[in-house]
Amino acid sequence: MKIYVCIKHVPDSGATITVEAGCRINENVTYLINPYDEHAVTEAVKLKAAHPGGEVVAVCLGPAAADETLRSAMAMGADRAVLIVSGHACDSIVAARALAAAIDADGRPDLILAGRESIDSEGMQTHFRLAENLGVPIASNVVKLDVTGGSAVVACEREAGTVDVIRMTLPCAAAVGKGINTPRYPTFPDIVKARKKEVKKIALDALSLESPRGKMRLRHLAPAVEERQPKEISGSAAEVARQIVEILKNEAKII
């Protein structure tokens, strides 16, 4: 089974994000693998172990520095990686086209895995567009995945208590949620081994992508403003409770 895992190189969620010139962020912060994608890699490696003879290929669209992030994916068990190098940020429409073209050029996937969203642009859509470009079915927010014969059966969590069980024929795509597994963190020998694995680099321009019918153009970025002025509620537990009820009634008007 050939499994492609889409990886995004994103700023650490704890990093301080500074906006420059109203249109980009200062990239001089720690970058790492998108947290949901760690679950996707882990699941791919588990599947490969259950279906011997397969291969796990990590694919990423990003700057040359994303090589490091792909090394993390390989330390977690991906066999090799493909990096589509782009000097500028792309919208989800172009990103999905690029990932689809790189996968197409590399081999014939049985399964394409991704995280259900990225924590930087939070667009929630690239995996759907990727599946559309590849002409395969997709399920999102997958929390359980089984592959048997020519199909995949997945459990998708919509909201608390609501789960859909979906069967897709292979090849198919699945965007995983956090509930699917606990990421397998690499050991030191894994990290050393990942240094020697192959990262195939392709320039975005070399993929000669078909021009899209639509575009999301980033017009402006601004730091989010925090304007809350905390007020303290004090007194005994009963007094505090009474004051909270008053606030909910008179100010929030929800009672």
Added chain:
Amino acid sequence: MIMANIGLFIECRGGRVKETCLGLAAAAIGQGRELFAILIDAPAGDARSVLAAHGIGHIINVVTPLHPGTWNPAVWTDAVLAAMADNGIDTLLGITSPLGRELLPRIAARLDAPLVMDCMQIDLEDHSAKTSQYSGKVMATIALEGRVRVYGIRSNVIPPRPQQVEARIIDFQWDGEVKSDLVVLESRRGDPNEQNLSEADVIISGGRGMKDGENFKLLFDCASSLGAAVGASRVAVDNGWVPYAMQVGQTGVKVNPKVYIACGISGSVQHFAGMKTSRMIIAINSDENAAILSNCDYFTIGDLFEILPELAKALSEAS
């Protein structure tokens, strides 16, 4: 140029239109364009009066060949696309609800159309939207360029605004091909009366300070008188106290309630990424250095095991 119509993807729960979906009409009205509600395998007739009372003049009653009570995201996508084409809709608005997260990107992908999810603000004249990025640290303004545009709006951001019009129902029977490459074998529905986190008006959440899963009962007790949903921080989920579906935050559910009550939650950047747009944040914490105390509207420093039972009592008396 003739301005095309605006489609509003309307969701129902328990046979009623979800309140948050009526905000879609408020966001779209005043453009001099006709509003078309799109309801799929739903009681469109029953929804007519409430939709007409919010300025929606056309209701597309989309019916698929799926067995009643079931759904299929690929079939629903095809059916909505056909209904849009049939009614000259070039702008589609939906809520970034669990269903919206599933359908809106599929629709946009099929059309190769721009889509912005979780919009905090939209401008249909300018074809732009504001959405938060980087864990809510940055607000991005994005222009949607293309022939068709799709907007997913964060729940509860735009309040409904009543405006009475006459509404007609357009029956639309979708009879396209149901493909076999994606089949929904089973849908296990949650309790329809249980509040959905991403759309809840009021949320009460617990974190490390709850100490174990049993103690979440204290939160459910308060929630039942408030009609609130119960959430949790990542710590509470990682410790196995409550299921992942209850996690609020960057790698959980993003919420936008009128009131968010955080109990024993320190308020990490990642937690704030999921709840910072709450209209009011009330924090109950025993640690006077907890980050959340400097980024909320009201806080109390105290023992939640003493305060929560009192709060449950006071709430049940008040409601």
